[in-house]
Amino acid sequence: MTTMTDASVREFKMPDVGEGLTEAEILKWYVQPGDTVTDGQVVCEVETAKAAVELPIPYDGVVRALHFPEGTTVDVGTSIIAIDVSGGSAPVAEPAVEAPAAAPAVEEPEEEAPQGRQPVLVGYGVAASSTKRRPRKTAPAAQEPAAAAVQAELNGHGHAPAPLEDRPRPLAKPPVRKLAKDLGVDLTTVVPTGPDGIITREDVHKAATPQQAPAPAAEPQPETPKVPQPSAPAVSHDAARETRIPVKGVRKATAAAMVGSAFTAPHVTEFVTVDVTRTMKLVEELKQDKEFAGRRVNPLLLIAKALLLAIRRNPDINASWDEAAQEIVVKHYVNLGIAAATPRGLIVPNIKDAHAKTLPELADSLSDLVATAREGKTSPAAMQGGTVTITNVGVFGVDTGTPILNPGESAILAVGAIKLQPWVHKGKVKPRQVTTLALSFDHRLVDGELGSKVLADVAAILEQPKRLMTWA
Secondary structure, three states, X not given: OOOOOOOOEXXXXXXXXXXXXXXXXXXXEOOOXXXXXXXXXXXXXXXXXXXXXXXXXXXXXEEEEEOOOOOOEEEOOOEEEEEEOOOOOOOOHHHHHHOOOOHHHXXXXXXXXXXXXXXXXOOOOOXXXXXXXXXXXXXOOOOHHHHHHHHHHHOOOOOOOXXXXXXXXXXXXXXXXXXXXXXXXXXXXXXXXXXXXXXXXXXXXXXXXXXXXXXXXXXXXXXXXXXXXXXXXXXXXXXXXXXXXXXXXXXXXXXXXHHHHHOOOOEEEEEEEEEOHHHXXXXXXXXXXXXXXXXXXXXXXXXXXXXXXXXXXXXXXXXXXXXXXXXXXXXXXXXXXXXXXXXXXXXXXXEOOHHXXXXXXXXXXXXXXXXXXXXXXXXXXXXXXXXXXXXXXXXXXXXXXXXXXXXXXXXXXXXXXXXXXXXXXXXXXXXXXXXXXXXXXXXXXXXXXXHHHHHHHHHHHXXXXXXXXXXX
């Protein structure tokens, strides 16, 4: 990364586009050095652990430099682009004047970065082994000789001579120090590439690689027929037989959230099979209703409304567990989450204050939520503050499942496929539209009675949808 010192240059830093996010991946740059930008113009798209977000620039000026290529994960607060706001038209000449003594070694990679980005697939970095930003030589000129000296001492052997012990204590963050300790790496032997001579995670990994490599090389003859042969398929990967996808962004956050939820909240799941023939008939009737003209009407709309009414009748289900305060927080509003599968992974945007919406308004909100999710434009705010969730696994032809709670919520309703099945109706076996519902809930604050009442109420409404009118 290059740091500009010209007073006319403004450094735009990676913002926290969510709440408490620490990093974001640069998916795509929309500008290049030399381009003119205006206040509010979108310059790049980034992906956080919650969503893909477009970043507007708050300056008028000319792009001086892009500090990171596409596919790089950057810490929040780190400068990602430099803008010359002086109104000049020669952004290329100024970098050569900035630091004639130390800049050439740093500036040249910046010029090559746009060319190197072209073949990189949007959303994926070139370094699949790490989720941190690519190391760059950005140490000040005064520290470059020290780094060069360390490199000279190493001489490609991976082990530094004894005099390195006399060097000052190396600069590294606590997580990096812990990583070095776990890998058995002496930080005094590591060449720093981070800003101001700070040792990064990548530096530690690079230092660890040479140390681990000699082990199998030292005993090639005895280990070849015994240990390496069976383990070789697990270490060397055949690109023709395997595809490796870096776990990052939304998918990484979802995985962490699901593991945390599953091992924090004691899950209980209950099931009920329901005759929804009348609900399906109501769906067809609403499609012909003038009030719903131009609106998307489907079974999910009526299932969502049924759940909202069940929550109104059993408000304690709409709660969360505050571990720190040892309190149950009952919500007097419903932010209804809808699980949506997207190319970037599973996300759960929610409809704010869904409890206060009429059926037509709920239909509009559902349509907007689905369309935004499919376009990959769901904002972090849309995925925060949910209180209860619906996941419709029926669209995949699945009968039902045991859904895991969205973190911070006490209940999630899974809806199975609606199928024509033989069913006893009015004393006779007839073909009826049937589905299976599954309600998972946090057993710390929802007991079996409360969970059963909510599930039974949802089933009763779907069996007799006229209750939508009488219970509303």
